[in-house]
Amino acid sequence: MTSPLTSPLVAVTGASGAVGGRVAGRLAREGVPVRLLGRDPSRLPRLPGAVAAPPAPYGDGEAMRRALDGAHTLFLVSAHESPDRVLEHTTAVDAALAAGVERIVYVSFLGAAPDATFTFARDHWHTEAHIRVAGARHTFLRDSWYLAAIPAMTGADGILRGPAGEGRVSAVSHQDIADAASAVLLDAGTGHDGATYDLTGPEAFTLAEAAGELSRRTGRTIRYVPESREEAYASRAHYGAAEWEVAGWVTSYEAIAAGELETVSDAVPTLTGRPAQNLAAYLLENPDSYRHLLPGG
Template sequence: MNTTPPTDLGGSAVVRDAPIIAVTGASGAVGGRVAQRLARAGVPVRLLGRDPSRLPELPGAVAAPPAAYGDGEAMRQALAGAHTLFLVSAHESPNRVLDHTTAVDAAVAAHVERIVYVSFLGAAPDATFTFARDHWHTEAHIRVSGVRHTFLRDSWYLAGIPAMTGADGVLRGPAGEGRVAAVAHEDIADAATAVLLADTESEDTRHDGVTYDLTGPEAFTLAEAAEELSRATGRTITYHPETREEAYASRAQYGAEEWEVAGWVTSYEAIAAGEMSTVSDAVTRLTGRPAKSLAAYLSENPDSYRHLLKAD
């Protein structure tokens, strides 16, 4: 097994006889990072997407024909011959669970041997965060499929903290005084890569049937996050703990459908309910280095809060 931390992997020739790893969401923040790391590791990668023209060009990576999650036959053809499927969860929609289960069934039909699924922290049928329920149902379907599997349950993204803060310097949401151990995309990608590479050179099954909670090193309140943003930006950033009514009203301006707004609001309410306070050492165990803190993330990613750089 390759034990080199993914972030240290240098470029190498593709190992032609290594198992093919199929990566979905390769044009996105998680899938794209994972695809890059796998390419650097020298394993053959197959990139899946609805629009192949949006997929990155990487050494050793081949773009499959167009395949949407909900198109079972297209997914089956795109996955033919692949050993492992890295399944990044689809964009939120009313049909999300059906899309996921269709993709899983297609993988089974294509004789994919294992699925590494990007889930969400606290996934449960009665989770406060409505979209986390979708993840639980997807996990349940994968479990009964009989395919080898690993679940990566991500916390909130660190990138979301500055992104959800308004240009007026206010972070709004009904999170109360709850805590969240938000995690960096880079840490998720490194952890996922370590899992994906585990059996490319040997019959390493130690990740089979395992669920990893991928979190940052500390759980903080959104008021504490605002303080960290204040230090990074040099201006006063505040947190306004909205009521549920305020949260729905402040998001009505986007004209989104009711189910989507409910997802946005309940993501904060899950924090208030204590469902996002988990702090796990899985990133460290899988990558061999500490997970990134909010302060470190902001220091390394000034563009993430550029919209906040103005005088009070």
């Protein structure tokens, strides 16, 4: 591990978000020079020793190049889902290389593949493919579903619904992703070059089991209601979202049913030196995540 006194500059994207913000904070506490990137610099955290770059949307190659000038390592948190997300990612990667960035650590998704059931996972595969041929040192962190998504996708009516069947998902916490990423970034050597780490929780569970855990935590009956694809599209129609976005929502459940998200990896404990958090522990430590499910919530 490189001493903070000799650590190269790390550019952290998504620094106002749940993963990027945690990573930026950890690096700053360790004395690593950090540059924070985001669309809106006013939303970036104030951290000792960290400097906020001017506005740098991923799709603006020139802004990204200016923001990354002088950085050695880019921590690239994936952009918000959009029809142009792959183009935004590849633009950011090309800008990084033009700015002289030597290393990219990219937050991808479990099971990323060109034919993944989960449509957004395909975006991640194409981004990975671009990074592989770009020439920079790279590491891919493929995280599973977020543990935070379990209560978030449960309605106030106490129903978690989707076409996941009896499939299992190895959901992981934002904190575990951030700690694993920080461990990779703090090691400036070549040991992680070319590596792909599946970042998962310690177990894979069905959504029915997740509903049971939510029931124990909230003291009310939470149910998982399996849906067909047609039912899933119909139950989400009231959101008025674009077709590509609804397809992403629905196929994320279908990927569970297909067994594509049941992988359980030891990458989190290996990288962080501690066990990965399970759903019960996450809910215990994050009561705000299910407050909408409590009586009067």
